[in-house]
Amino acid sequence: MEANIHFPDPSKVREELIQKYPTKVAKKRSKSIIVNDPDLIPEVQANVRTVPGIITQRGCSYAGCKGVVLGPTRDIVNIVHGPIGCSFYAWLTRRNQTRPETLEDANYIPYCFSTDMQEENVVFGGEKKLKVAIQEAYDLFHPKSIAIFSTCPVGLIGDDVHAASKEMREKFGDCNVFGFSCEGYRGVSQSAGHHIANNGVFKHMVGRNNTPNEGKFKINLLGEYNIGGDAFEIERIFEKVGLTLISSFSGNSTVGQIENAHIADLNVILCHRSINYMGDMMETKYGIPWMKVNFVGADSSAKSLRKIAEYFGDEELKARVEEVIAEEMPRVKAIIEEILPRTTGKTAMLFVGGSRAHHYQDLFTELGMTTVAAGYEFAHRDDYEGRDVLPKIKVDADSKNIEELKVVPDPELYNPRKTEAELAELKEKGLEINGYSGMMKQMTKKSLVVDDLSHYESEKLIEIYKPDIFCAGIKEKYVVQKMGVPLKQLHSYDYGGPYTGFVGATNFYKDIDRMVNNPVWKLIKAPWEKAGNGKSGGIEASYVTQ
Amino acid sequence: MLLRHTSTEVKEREGLTINPAKTCQPIGAMYAALGIHGCLPHSHGSQGCCSYHRSTLTRHYKEPVMAATSSFTEGASVFGGQANLLAAIETIFAVYDPDIIAVHSTCLSETIGDDLQQITRKANDDGKIPEGKHVIFASTPSFIGSHVTGYANMVAGMADQFTVSTGEKKNQINIIAGWMEPSDMREIKRISQELGVKIVLFPDTSDVLDAPMTGKHEFYPKGGTTVEELKSTGDSLSSLALGCISAEPAAIALEKKCKVPFETLDIPIGLSATDRFIMALSKAGSVTVPDTITADRGRLVDVMADMEQYLYGKKVALFGDPDQLIPLTEFLLDLNMKPVHIVSGTPGQRFEKRMHQILETRAPGTNFKNGIGADMFLLHQWMKNEPVDLLIGNTYGKYMARDEDVPFIRFGFPILDRIGHSYFPSVGYSGGLRLLEKILTAILDRQDRDALEEKFELVM
Ligand code: SF4
């Protein structure tokens, strides 16, 4: 696919991006800045250490573990073991919406729990204080579960959060206490924390509740965190087509649902990066296949529903899916058709997360816009190049110290939902089971792929490409807007959303239309500046133009 | 109910902090460093801290917040972060070309015992700091103190590492800004100019964190105290430290190093604290107070008198940082209101002492607590036991305010859901007027909302 957008010579751009770096840094960064070719899929250096001082978008393992994966489950008391800050910053800032069924149901999401480690705890150890904290949380709230998250100092001073958790779990008997060694220095980004979280949830939660469910087409929704109500929209659609949602990892979820997840017959994965481990482990232990889907974008949602129906192979379900799509689409079409003339031909850049930079390209395509450059903040090569590349990825020192659980089929509960023959047949039909083909296949030739984009590179890219919209996170938001380019936050959605499903797609169309066509971008210059005694327009960054 | 698990019964907790009324040191250090012109803050630790601090400051200001990190991995955590910091310094000067890098530590680098003084010296010896450029540092472990302590440590670092005394006195006064908003710093400068006193204000985040939209991203915005100004503070006649927790340590450092005498004042929030500030600054600068300032003061007192009926006896709960809470409490008392519950997560006996002094005769029986155990969970429990008419605090207060159906004024750090704090000052007489307007609006809106139809008033 070749876009009808004029691309600046990408290899020149590449050179320009690294020109200012010290030699060693330039060499390193050049391997993460790649000119795309969807047919060949070149190698992208990803999931490697960030260059110190470069100004990265990335966060830490703790953020990936507590903030991303565990945070959205409402009835776990999440105690952060460490000094106060780590817990404070992760308090309500990720917009994981949740809807307890009744006023009596537990919801700890608005709370922030910390051991607020003090100097004496760092010097003499903090395990004792941790246990006191767990006891106090238990006495105050009597929660079903208490999870403990280690922050940087904890690993170094040698506190054993697992032993402390075990001791308290055994003491209580009716409260599942478990810990995570998700110190921020583990791995190279949030990604390590996802893996650690997957391991912990798999070990300590999944499989504890065997209550059967009589519903039809039982599925789990993996890698959907209900930011801005995304999961609510997907739940609405699932209910409409007649799918039974057993659990969600982890938007709008409860402990009980996750403990019951192994009774589902299919895992659908939205964010591959943060939860693929869970898909693989549940497949091995319980025989549940997983399938990559995408509910970002109206067409993608329709496609994903069809894939799910195909998987179950039920004619009634397939018919119902078609009915629902036929019902939902006219509203979507009416809205996009009105907006399209204003967005067609515009360009976008997406540098965010571990899956969103891929998924949201579908929405831009629906808006008639071209993605000229994209990259992830903390993804791995398979998220760029597709899972075929997995055997080729070398495990480096930073990944090696993240535990790989040894999973074997459960002697009682293992039950392959599909036979080998059935799986082969599905594959024949184009259904990718346990697979993901990554971002690059979908991007145009000559577009730019940059992993772990630095601040400097982002300003350069904007200066060179002058995109109509830039998608990233809060740290980039106002920087880019200062340059006169609207920035759409794809972590927090600028406090809007949902953006999933059919309703979400139309929300996004409207938001992007509003942003790229907002009159404010034309009001930046004062009349006297426009009259000639001011500086020229266009995009500028102070040190870029020096 | 959002905070549905908060019980009425107050129990002493020893291990668990719930809904903290403080955060960690480095974010304060980062904020302070942004108040030096041409400075790039640098977080020495894992990159998560830096990401969190930048995000929180960005949400509070809706402005770019630039800072770099040493990006520790496990290796650095075991073997020390020197190599990472040296590499970072090299990359930063090559790519971002700041005048100054202001390094602060994090819990991690403190726990492993990295010595910032030694590493920055080594950077210098290795020629990694270009001619005319600077690297300063502050030790900011979060297992001690709070974000306020981190701010104080970085400001003290500025004083300690930049100032020189040439032996020749300059006719200027140092004003060391406690943690306050860019708008407040701008107002302090305006007031000083109106008084006719030449000052050096540091740090100064005005024109940094309230930068105009121009179509250009200024990596180093126009504002901030310059290195020259900072150096000259050693020759100033005296220093006024605004805030005993967040500003005084820098004044002490200056006195020690350059023998500049100092006086510690409250941040001039409200009438009495502003009175003391004006008195002190006019004395330090040997000027008489112009009528314009007296008139500003008069306007504030005028509104206090005219609207006193709506304020009298109203119960207020407040939480936040000590240097703000002390003058704010005093202001509420001047307004004839009744502060009943006060909480600050920042530890230290200064707060306790000052609060005692202020409350002893005018509002004995007020609940106040700071440091360990003083969190918003406790405040909420107090509010359940003795309900209030008004809650004042940072954005996190909105959950309590909604559950308890109490009018709420956003004040302090962080404010994540409203704008205004960075543009409109709360210090000085006009700042006092702004606070008073907010208080009155909150109270009167509530009265309007709750009034029976026959009691609904047109004129108030
Ligand atoms: S580790 Fe320390 S410095 Fe970093 S966020 Fe946590 S409390 Fe703050």
Ligand code: SF4
């Ligand atoms: S890097 Fe470490 S200390 Fe910093 S926020 Fe993450 S866990 Fe906390």
